[in-house]
Amino acid sequence: MKSNILSVDNLHVSFKTQAGRVTAVRGVTFGLKKGETLAIVGESGSGKSVTARSIMRLLPKNNTEVTKGDIVYEDRSLLNVSIKDMQEIRGAEISMVFQDPMTSLNPTMKVGKQIMEGLQKHQKLSKAQARERALEMLQLVGIPSAEARLEDYPHNFSGGMRQRVVIAMALVCNPKVLIADEPTTALDVTIQAQILDLMKDLQKKMDTAIILITHDLGVVANMADRVAVMYAGKIVEQGTLDEIFYNPQHPYTLGLLKSMPKLNDDRTVPLLPIPGSPPDLATIGEGCAFAARCPHTMKVCHSFTPEDTVVDGEHTVACWLQDTRTPKEYLPKELETSQSR
Amino acid sequence: MKRYLVQRIGFMLVTLFVIVTITFFLMQLLPGTPFTNPEKLTNQQLLVLNAKYGLDQPLGIQYIRYLGNLVQGDLGYSFQNVGRSVSSIIGERIGPSAFLGLQALIFGSIIGLILGIVSALKHNTLFDYGSVTLAVLGMSIPSFVFAALLQYYVGVKLEWLPVALWEGYSSTILPSFALSVIVIATVARFIRSEMLEVIGQDYVITARAKGITEQQVIVKHVIRNALIPVVTMLGPLAVAIMTGTLVIEKIFAVPGLGEQFTLSIIVLDYSVIMGIAIFYSALFIIVIFLVDILYGFLDPRISYKGEAG
Numbered sequence: 015m016k017s018n019i020l021s022v023d024n025l026h027v028s029f030k031t032q033a034g035r036v037t038a039v040r041g042v043t044f045g046l047k048k049g050e051t052l053a054i055v056g057e058s059g060s061g062k063s064v065t066a067r068s069i070m071r072l073l074p075k076n077n078t079e080v081t082k083g084d085i086v087y088e089d090r091s092l093l094n095v096s097i098k099d100m101q102e103i104r105g106a107e108i109s110m111v112f113q114d115p116m117t118s119l120n121p122t123m124k125v126g127k128q129i130m131e132g133l134q135k136h137q138k139l140s141k142a143q144a145r146e147r148a149l150e151m152l153q154l155v156g157i158p159s160a161e162a163r164l165e166d167y168p169h170n171f172s173g174g175m176r177q178r179v180v181i182a183m184a185l186v187c188n189p190k191v192l193i194a195d196e197p198t199t200a201l202d203v204t205i206q207a208q209i210l211d212l213m214k215d216l217q218k219k220m221d222t223a224i225i226l227i228t229h230d231l232g233v234v235a236n237m238a239d240r241v242a243v244m245y246a247g248k249i250v251e252q253g254t255l256d257e258i259f260y261n262p263q264h265p266y267t268l269g270l271l272k273s274m275p276k277l278n279d280d281r282t283v284p285l286l287p288i289p290g291s292p293p294d295l296a297t298i299g300e301g302c303a304f305a306a307r308c309p310h311t312m313k314v315c316h317s318f319t320p321e322d323t324v325v326d327g328e329h330t331v332a333c334w335l336q337d338t339r340t341p342k343e344y345l346p347k348e349l350e351t352s353q354s355r
Numbered sequence: 356m357k358r359y360l361v362q363r364i365g366f367m368l369v370t371l372f373v374i375v376t377i378t379f380f381l382m383q384l385l386p387g388t389p390f391t392n393p394e395k396l397t398n399q400q401l402l403v404l405n406a407k408y409g410l411d412q413p414l415g416i417q418y419i420r421y422l423g424n425l426v427q428g429d430l431g432y433s434f435q436n437v438g439r440s441v442s443s444i445i446g447e448r449i450g451p452s453a454f455l456g457l458q459a460l461i462f463g464s465i466i467g468l469i470l471g472i473v474s475a476l477k478h479n480t481l482f483d484y485g486s487v488t489l490a491v492l493g494m495s496i497p498s499f500v501f502a503a504l505l506q507y508y509v510g511v512k513l514e515w516l517p518v519a520l521w522e523g524y525s526s527t528i529l530p531s532f533a534l535s536v537i538v539i540a541t542v543a544r545f546i547r548s549e550m551l552e553v554i555g556q557d558y559v560i561t562a563r564a565k566g567i568t569e570q571q572v573i574v575k576h577v578i579r580n581a582l583i584p585v586v587t588m589l590g591p592l593a594v595a596i597m598t599g600t601l602v603i604e605k606i607f608a609v610p611g612l613g614e615q616f617t618l619s620i621i622v623l624d625y626s627v628i629m630g631i632a633i634f635y636s637a638l639f640i641i642v643i644f645l646v647d648i649l650y651g652f653l654d655p656r657i658s659y660k661g662e663a664g
Contacts, residue, residue: 072560076479097569105566112564117557120576122583122655131575132565167655183565 018045018086019223020069020108020191025083027061027068036296038064040247041083043322046191051217051224053234053255055270056244059292062227065244066193069225070110071100087191106136109184113196115176119168126152126164129183136187151182154219155212174205178212185216192217193225198233210236231274235259240328243267246293246303253329263331263349265308302334310335310346363647367640374636375425375629379418382628389434389623408434421629430633431626435619441630444615451521452604452611456596458531463538463592468585471543472578475550486543493540498599502533502606519608530607534599538592545588549581556580583653590643597635 027039039061046052054062067073069085071092085092087108092100109132112118120128129148133139139147145164152160155178168176177197184192194213198206210233217224226237234241235255242252243266251264262268269288290307302308305315314334322330323337335345390396390404405411409420424431430441470490474483509529510518517526553559554577562576563569600613608614612631619627651657 070564072563101566101568103566104564110561110564112557112561114557118561120558120562120580122580122653123575131562131567131571135565135567135571169656180561183561 017047019048020085020087020225021045022065022069023084023086025065025068025085026081027064027073028079028081030077030079031296033296037081037298038247038295039068040295040298042244042247042249043083044242044249044252046223046225048190049217049221049223050239051226051237053226053228053238053241054244054249055228055231055234055241057229057292059295060244061247062229062244063195066110066195066225066227069193070104070108072110102136105132105184105189106187107189108191108193109187109189111177111180111184111192111194111197114200115173115180116200118180119176121168123167124164125166125168125171125179129164129179129186132183132187147186148182151186152179154216155179155182155185157182173201174208177201177205177209181209181212181216185220185222188220189222191223191225193227195227196229197226199228199230206233213237231270243270246298247295248303248332250304250333251329251331253325253327257326257329261325261329263325263329263336264304264333265310265335265349266304267331268348269307302332310344310349312340312344363644367644370640371633371636375422375633376418378629378632379421380414382625383414385620385623387623389625425633430630433624433627435622435624435627441626444627445612445630445634448610448612448615450611451527451609452600452613455527455531455534455603455609455611456593456600458527459534459596459599460538460592462531463535464542466535467539467542468546468582470539471546472550472581474543475547475554475581476573478551483547487547490540490544490547493536494544496536497602498533498536499602499606501536502530502603505529505533506606519606521609526607530603530609533607534596534603537595537599541588541592541595542585546581546585549584550577553577553581583650586646586650586653589646590639593642594639597639 022042022044025039025042026037028035028037038059042061042065044052044054054065056062064073068078068080069087069092080093087103092103095103119125126145126148129151130139130141130144133144133147134141137144137147149160149164152163157163157175157178163171168179171179177200181197192213197213198209201209213224214237216222224237226233228234238255240252240254241258242249243258243264244250245266251258251262251267253261258267259271262271266288269286272286273288275285288307293303293306300319301317302315302320305311308315312334318334320332320334320337322332324330325336334340335349388401389408389410390401396404402411409417412420421431430445433439433441433444436444470486474486477483506518506529509515516529518529520526559572559576562572567575597613600611601617602613603609604611604614605617612634615627616631616635618624619631
């Protein structure tokens with residue numbers, strides 16, 4: 015088994031808001047191995063992006079605080095390195111692709127220059143060398159007549175092309191980890207597929223590990239090696255792609271899978287939604303955050319927070335139903351191990 | 356671009372024409388005559404004078420004549436300063452005004468930019484609150500109040516700088532400063548809010564994610580993008596300074612165009628009023644035009660070819 019290049023351990027992040035302190039990430043633990051793709055799935059507000067940004071230390075300083083936990087990259091705690099060292103890591107070791115390519119490029123700077131910035135900083139390249147490298151990168155991400163495009167501004171590009179530029183910018187220094195925060199959400203479906211293919215392709219060429227943040231299970235199925243399902247600031251279940259898709263152990267994971275339309279289903283079969291809405295993180299207390307919406311709630315769920323239970327190997331789930339202390343007969347049929355779809 | 360320029364210049368001429376027309380007829384509503392002590396003149400004398408300046412003609416004819424001369428670049432002769440053409444008066448008076456105005460604009464912009472940028476970077480700190488308060492005061496208190504305060508404290512009490520008149524560089528400092536208060540306040544407020552908006556943009560986070568230093572992020576990505584809209588403020592600021600000079604030059608007894616303008620209005624020197632009004636309007640129209648052109652150069656998203664950007 016390969017060792018982790020990046021690991022997040024029991025991370026807690028909270029925000030100061032007018033309604034008081036809100037803890038958006040409440041104990042997230044996961045590891046990322048070299049060259050693999052880990053998908054973090056969850057609905058809006060589940061803390062996916064906050065987790066990603068805390069790895070890069072890009073959360074606003076004035077109202078955000080990592081209250082507990084650690085983030086370790088290659089034996090170094092990223093929470094303790096100096097700003098200067100963090101700047102050396104950003105872009106060179108760990109880089110990030112953001113959701114909306116329409117807003118994530120500087121509108122008044124030429125695309126080539128934006129790509130070159132990181133190179134000049136991290137690899138100490140001269141202008142001409144950086145330009146050469148930026149050109150190669152643009153060609154690599156499949157931008158036609160890249161030479162001329164270096165001199166264009168972001169508004170001269172379409173959405174899909176811009177996201178290619180953003181990816182080129184993120185990968186130009188050969189980072190070991192790429193954090194992609196909903197990289198295809200703002201794009202058309204056909205363009206989505208192209209961008210995902212491009213990312214897979216580049217990952218193979220450059221051996222980059224990817225943390226893919228998304229709420230699109232289709233994207234997950236297409237890209238991920240392993241999946242972590244987040245709900246209300248916690249990871250409720252994680253495992254390999256097959257384990258999560260074919261052997262879900264958490265009622266929430268199962269709910270997510272059931273609410274996804276299937277291509278071969280009859281059109282008249284209605285989608286099964288998860289009733290209710292996510293809890294308010296400002297007022298959340300002890301107990302399982304999903305208890306109020308869970309079809310299999312037990313008494314214990316409301317008063318005690320479930321701990322991670324190992325299902326098999328690295329497949330873990332945080333649910334009282336799966337806890338070793340819970341009698342087996344409580345486990346509903348649909349959540350029994352090795353149940354296939 | 357060529358088509359755009361031709362179109363713009365056409366519109367500028369139309370604007371100027373409208374201004375000339377309105378000013379010409381509005382001016383006729385002013386009570387009195389352009390002649391000093393008209394009650395002491397006999398009817399005979401008045402008739403001769405009116406005939407000499409063409410004031411005996413119906414208003415319509417006077418207007419057509421004026422336009423005709425204007426097209427040939429002739430602004431006419433002053434009623435008060437016998438034998439002096441309006442253009443020569445403007446030419447003689449423009450120097451001090453232009454000097455004061457430019458000095459106020461440059462000084463005010465620099466101080467305003469520094470104040471605004473620092474407050475945005477120190478958002479929600481004491482410095483920020485302080486400079487915002489100062490900016491609000493600067494915008495709401497009229498410049499003549501500052502002028503009087505400066506004259507009293509710096510000129511009379513401390514005797515550091517001359518109270519008034521136009522004698523050497525030292526006498527330009529107080530009026531320039533009084534004029535620049537509004538510039539400082541406007542620029543500081545504007546750049547501050549632009550900076551805060553840009554700092555929240557996604558591309559600033561992207562820039563940080565590249566690992567470049569915070570200083571590079573601020574200078575290359577934030578300030579540059581925040582500065583572009585500030586250029587649009589140059590038009591309104593030019594107006595603020597022009598109207599400012601009317602009062603400030605009077606207060607500091609500066610022999611500038613503004614002082615001449617107020618004087619001409621008081622004594623009803625028709626041709627000089629018209630001349631200066633046209634000059635101010637033309638200047639303002641040109642400033643706005645230049646700002647628009649400049650904006651196109653600064654912001655790559657703006658194109659004058661008429662195609663979508």
